[in-house]
Amino acid sequence: MELVSSTKCFDGLQRQYRHDSDVLNCPMRFAVYLPQEAEEEKGHKYPVLYWLSGLTCTDENFSQKAGAQRVAAELGIALVIPDTSPRGEDVADDPGYDLGQGAGFYLNATQEPWKQHYRMYDYVVRELPQLVEQNFPVSERRAIAGHSMGGHGALVIGLRNPERYTSISAFSPICNPIACPWGEKAFSAYLGADKSSWEDYDAATLVSRASEQLPLLVSQGEEDQFLEEQLKPHALETAAEASGYPLKLEHHAGYDHSYYFIASFIEQHLCFHADYLLKH
Numbered sequence: 420m421e422l423v424s425s426t427k428c429f430d431g432l433q434r435q436y437r438h439d440s441d442v443l444n445c446p447m448r449f450a451v452y453l454p455q456e457a458e459e460e461k462g463h464k465y466p467v468l469y470w471l472s473g474l475t476c477t478d479e480n481f482s483q484k485a486g487a488q489r490v491a492a493e494l495g496i497a498l499v500i501p502d503t504s505p506r507g508e509d510v511a512d513d514p515g516y517d518l519g520q521g522a523g524f525y526l527n528a529t530q531e532p533w534k535q536h537y538r539m540y541d542y543v544v545r546e547l548p549q550l551v552e553q554n555f556p557v558s559e560r561r562a563i564a565g566h567s568m569g570g571h572g573a574l575v576i577g578l579r580n581p582e583r584y585t586s587i588s589a590f591s592p593i594c595n596p597i598a599c600p601w602g603e604k605a606f607s608a609y610l611g612a613d614k615s616s617w618e619d620y621d622a623a624t625l626v627s628r629a630s631e632q633l634p635l636l637v638s639q640g641e642e643d644q645f646l647e648e649q650l651k652p653h654a655l656e657t658a659a660e661a662s663g664y665p666l667k668l669e670h671h672a673g674y675d676h677s678y679y680f681i682a683s684f685i686e687q688h689l690c691f692h693a694d695y696l697l698k699h
């Protein structure tokens with residue numbers, strides 16, 4: 420693991436690292452925020468919130484725009500922010516912003532030319548936490564959150580692995596990717612034509628199959644330009660109601676799809692996770 424940058428922020432450290440990912444079969448960069456310089460609190464282990472970003476993002480969008488560090492520092496929660504896909508000249512790509520690099524959709528691809536590198540599901544669920552827990556003063560208490568494509572990732576990963584997370588939250592998530600243009604395009608390419616395999620990555624389907632009901636908060640802006648065509652929060656709400664899953668879905672008047680919305684409510688999301696992460 421190689422340190423790429425280190426910047427003091429609210430008494431803690433915002434850092435970027437590069438490492439060779441075995442799962443993704445390429446070098447990857449990720450960001451970590453640690454609430455205080457590790458020297459100050461020898462032996463202390465922080466719980467971690469994993470943040471998954473949306474289409475076109477790297478680890479930097481959330482780090483630079485959400486303003487999460489002040490609250491994370493106050494609460495004593497570390498942040499881990501992976502990239503949104505495998506990267507590099509040897510990694511398959513597509514000219515569209517919604518497929519290929521920057522658009523990994525947090526799944527394990529089964530189709531050519533994607534399957535050699537596009538395994539973001541395994542990377543986020545296993546490889547990255549293992550690396551983080553071996554190298555930083557963090558505990559095994561994890562929560563997961565994300566935005567848009569990353570909101571989809573957080574919902575799918577949290578719902579499928581309830582034993583690994585305390586709580587799940589999402590801003591403007593793609594709730595029903597098997598029935599929206601972004602998801603249909605990506606899943607056709609990465610998973611192929613057999614739609615039965617798509618359901619394993621569809622939050623609206625998984626919410627009714629959940630073996631355990633983790634606390635789940637979703638925030639959605641009413642002026643989001645992708646709301647009806649791509650995000651479909653009502654599909655998640657309907658599935659949650661039908662299966663008795665206690666979903667907290669909040670609609671916010673006037674907010675759009677941008678990081679201005681995330682910055683406005685990130686404190687609420689961090690406090691929501693803190694309630695579960697800091698419980699022993």
Ligand SMILES: N[C@@H](CCC(=O)N[C@@H](CS)C(=O)NCC(=O)O)C(=O)O
Nearest residue numbers: 473474475476480516567568677678
């Ligand atoms: N490229 C498309 C969509 C890209 C987009 O909105 N990406 C969101 C996630 S789905 C994002 O977080 N963009 C980066 C940013 O705002 O910093 C567009 O501009 O209409």
